[in-house]
Amino acid sequence: MYALFLFNYYNNNMKLGFFTRPLHPLNKNWQKCLIEDREAILLADELGFSEAYVGEHLSDKAENITSCVAFIASLAYQTKNIRLGTGTVNIPNLHPVHIAGQIAMIDHMLNGRFNFGISPGGLISDAELFGNLNNDRSEMFLEGINTVLEIWAREAPYNIRGKYWNVTTQNTIISEIGQGYMTKPFQKPHPPIVVTAVAPYSKGITEAAARGWKPISADIIMPNWVKTHWYKYAEGCDRSNLDANPDDWRIAKTVFVADNLEKAKEYALGPRSPYVFYFKQLFKKFVALGKLDLFKKSIDQPDSEVTLEQVCKDLIIWGTPDKVIDELSKFREDVGNFGTLMYAGVDWLDPKLARKSMILTAEKVNPFL
Numbered sequence: 001m002y003a004l005f006l007f008n009y010y011n012n013n014m015k016l017g018f019f020t021r022p023l024h025p026l027n028k029n030w031q032k033c034l035i036e037d038r039e040a041i042l043l044a045d046e047l048g049f050s051e052a053y054v055g056e057h058l059s060d061k062a063e064n065i066t067s068c069v070a071f072i073a074s075l076a077y078q079t080k081n082i083r084l085g086t087g088t089v090n091i092p093n094l095h096p097v098h099i100a101g102q103i104a105m106i107d108h109m110l111n112g113r114f115n116f117g118i119s120p121g122g123l124i125s126d127a128e129l130f131g132n133l134n135n136d137r138s139e140m141f142l143e144g145i146n147t148v149l150e151i152w153a154r155e156a157p158y159n160i161r162g163k164y165w166n167v168t169t170q171n172t173i174i175s176e177i178g179q180g181y182m183t184k185p186f187q188k189p190h191p192p193i194v195v196t197a198v199a200p201y202s203k204g205i206t207e208a209a210a211r212g213w214k215p216i217s218a219d220i221i222m223p224n225w226v227k228t229h230w231y232k233y234a235e236g237c238d239r240s241n242l243d244a245n246p247d248d249w250r251i252a253k254t255v256f257v258a259d260n261l262e263k264a265k266e267y268a269l270g271p272r273s274p275y276v277f278y279f280k281q282l283f284k285k286f287v288a289l290g291k292l293d294l295f296k297k298s299i300d301q302p303d304s305e306v307t308l309e310q311v312c313k314d315l316i317i318w319g320t321p322d323k324v325i326d327e328l329s330k331f332r333e334d335v336g337n338f339g340t341l342m343y344a345g346v347d348w349l350d351p352k353l354a355r356k357s358m359i360l361t362a363e364k365v366n367p368f369l
Helices: 002-010 030-047 068-073 096-109 124-129 137-153 203-210 223-239 261-269 274-289 308-315 321-335 351-368
Strands: 015-020 051-054 083-086 114-119 159-161 166-168 193-197 214-217 250-257 316-319 340-345
Touching (some): 015 030, 015 351, 030 068, 030 340, 030 351, 051 068, 068 096, 096 114, 096 137, 114 137, 137 159, 203 223, 223 321, 250 274, 250 321, 250 351, 261 274, 261 316, 274 316, 308 316, 321 351, 340 351
Parallel strands (some): 015 051, 015 340, 051 083, 083 114, 114 193, 193 214, 214 250, 250 316, 250 340
Antiparallel strands (some): 159 166
């Protein structure tokens, strides 16, 4: 098998992670969605997945998790080994004080099994909802995360001034009873910070790497663009004299594994496929935003050639364990070595098949990657 050659070539125990964009059919019961999303992460913990990230949005009926921190809190005392992460906290939409307090608490609840995923936020209707649609959200993102880190780095009373937020307890601090002080995270100086890279030749990943933050390459872009993320990450590390270690690079992929090839194809690409639904939702959003470039194989590819059907064929890896091993191994050869394969979570249309896919990935696929 071709994959066995690559297994010996890399001689590396790749970690297996989980990243859910909680996209569900609009008419599906909300409580059922939340229960199944929790069950997926509990199963990931049982199967030895190293980490799991949870997305959030507030103004999308298909995305049922409105607070990734609250959702993670519901798992804090039921999971045992898996690290849990925000995927992501959308910094411009919340006050830095709120973020600093919530993240410090969840880090303590997890006894340090926490990764802090952050972003400017990608859902345009959330930006309108929070009143920052016409603001420079990249600027807000930087001010927000810098304020959070400064809160954690200093002692009260606070006096942090910015363009968008001011943080102070100078007028109300009572030191002897602890009033005016914010709790610091369990991990020192703070939890690991992780950013998700989507754009080809992402400038954001370079800036993040220069600050020591770690990257996740999203599952919604073509492999040739994923490959560019490593170069941009290494560029940022080099700027700050940091080691660019492939073990720190996470890549998300949309994967479905089954015992039967035809069953796998139907569930992954058929008319009722939760995987096709996942990409259909994202495809429509990117069309509306004029961001079809993410789905292109080359910069000069015409928009007319970019179809949902082709995107699904190119980005969904499906099949029996042997087929999936070969395709993931070829993907790894194309993009380069990386440390963690992030299994993308989708709706559990058939809970039995969904659970089986995760089990087969952990037991029959990942050991050979």
